[in-house]
Amino acid sequence: MKKVEIGNKTITIEDICLVSRKEASLSLSKDPNWIKRMLAGPAFLEKILQERGNIYGVTTGYGDSCDKEVAKEHYHTLPLHLTRFHGCGLGDHFDAATTRAIIAVRLNSLGRGYSGVTMGLMDSLMALIEHDILPLVPQEGSVGASGDLTPLSYIAAAIVGERNVSHEGKVISAAEALAKFGLKPIRFQPKEGLAIMNGTAVMTAVACLAFERADYLANLCCRLTAMVSLALKGNAYHFDERLFEAKPHPGQIDVARKIRLDLGEIHKDGIMPHRLQDPYSVRCAPHIIGVFFDASPMLRQFIENELNSANDNPIIDPDSSSIMHGGHFYGGHIAFAMDSLKNIVANLADLLDRQLAVLVDEKFNRGLPPNLSGKTGEFAYNHGFKAVQIGASAWTAEALKNTMPASVFSRSTECHNQDKVSMGTIAARDCIRVLELTEQVAAACLLAFTQALWLRQRAHQIKDSHLAGVLPLMNQVGSIFELVEDDRPLESDLRQTIDLIRSRHWEVLL
Secondary structure, three states: OEEEEEOOOOOOHHHHHHHHOOOEEEEEOOOHHHHHHHHHHHHHHHHHHHHOOOOOOOOEOOHHHHHOEOOHHHOOHHHHHHHHHOOOOEEEEOOHHHHHHHHHHHHHHHOOOOOOOOHHHHHHHHHHHHOOOEEOOEEEOOOOOOOOHHHHHHHHHHHOOOOEEEEOOEEEEHHHHHHHOOOOOOOOOOOHHHHHHOOOHHHHHHHHHHHHHHHHHHHHHHHHHHHHHHHOOOOHHHHOHHHHHOOOOHHHHHHHHHHHHHHOOHHHOOOOOOOOOOOHHHHOHHHHHHHHHHHHHHHHHHHHHHHOOOOOOOEEEOOOOEEEOOOOOOOHHHHHHHHHHHHHHHHHHHHHHHHHHHHHOOOOOOOOOHHHOOOOOOOOOOOOOHHHHHHHHHHHHHHHHOOOOHHHOOOOEOOOOEOOOOOHHHHHHHHHHHHHHHHHHHHHHHHHHHHHHHHHHHOOOOOHHHHOOOHHHHHHHHOOOOOOOOOOOOHHHHHHHHHHHHOOOOOOOO
């Protein structure tokens, strides 16, 4: 099992995803220099409190209430109230994997050493991961600046023993879960409630998971395109290496390479294409899928910079004896990345939906049975994948509808103090929904394209040698799915295929 360390090192999208699935352990660094820096932050804060006070969110109210002074005897009450009045989230709760990712992202941000938190707070958050005590975090209620205040309040509440958590599949109180492992609720130091909540951990965690899913899905689309090209007796020269040298987008070139490898040497084996030019949904697939691979370095940079940043307010720098007030909680980079990614992914849904529409239509599918029905000679009442194609079109339409950029819907909130906000968390949640829908379309296509190739094999219209690149995937599909001859409900087959896409089960070129 990989070990992911919170400390002086930067961590990656993949690290967060592994921790989210419990495929990597998370720990705090034992580096004395890092520990020294972490201890210096709260010590510096305490010194300032004793000497002069006047620290936003420590000796004052929050947001527009920053001009309200808090009496010294309430410094420890203030952060507790911050967590409580933000306990107003609604909507579905984040799943277990996403909740682990949120905690890990927040730990890494606090571990930058600019938040003035104690090692006791870090240990308390670590304990949630170690014992899989997962706060029930509602998905709705964040505008993405001042960070993910409302959803992160549920993380903060758990370590003070308030609200509910999920543990071993059961919902119990946070106090009960802590007691089970001999853990005591933490008493917040004056800035610690703000330090947990005033940041971009929720949107960034969701972005990490979204990026990983999109990467796998884009690779799967490459293989599906090879399958549909073979099923349509398509023109393999559409993916020729020399052709793509003339338009040198690296990601687009790589997609063409992957499809070309799956098609093998079919164009050199005396197999003539059915038409000189295939529909755009086949011929232009590298240009559509390639956008993800060309954009991914920028998307990765935006997400991983945010992941490895201090993004609360104020920033505490004990090295320069500075307390700096700013807006690092603003999630603009994540909002842009997620608005961009959901657009790219929805285009993948649209591509696959068009490929499926061509394949089921006897006017365009080049000799395949209507609706890919496997029932010989009895097409009148057997309709094969007709309804699956309708479903895929519905899922695609919903994905396309959700591509409206969330970041342009800023609202003025909190007495016009938060008068321009990022909507980064909504953009990230939208992206997950677009991914879910696109995975559904991909599942429909995987089953339909496999059926089409089985039908070509049965009719002796294609050789196994021509299928060498895609045969491993076809065999995987065959282990859970049978040729559709007489019509049957396909919901359970689709759901199983979707689950296997989400667990990255299917063999794709990476």
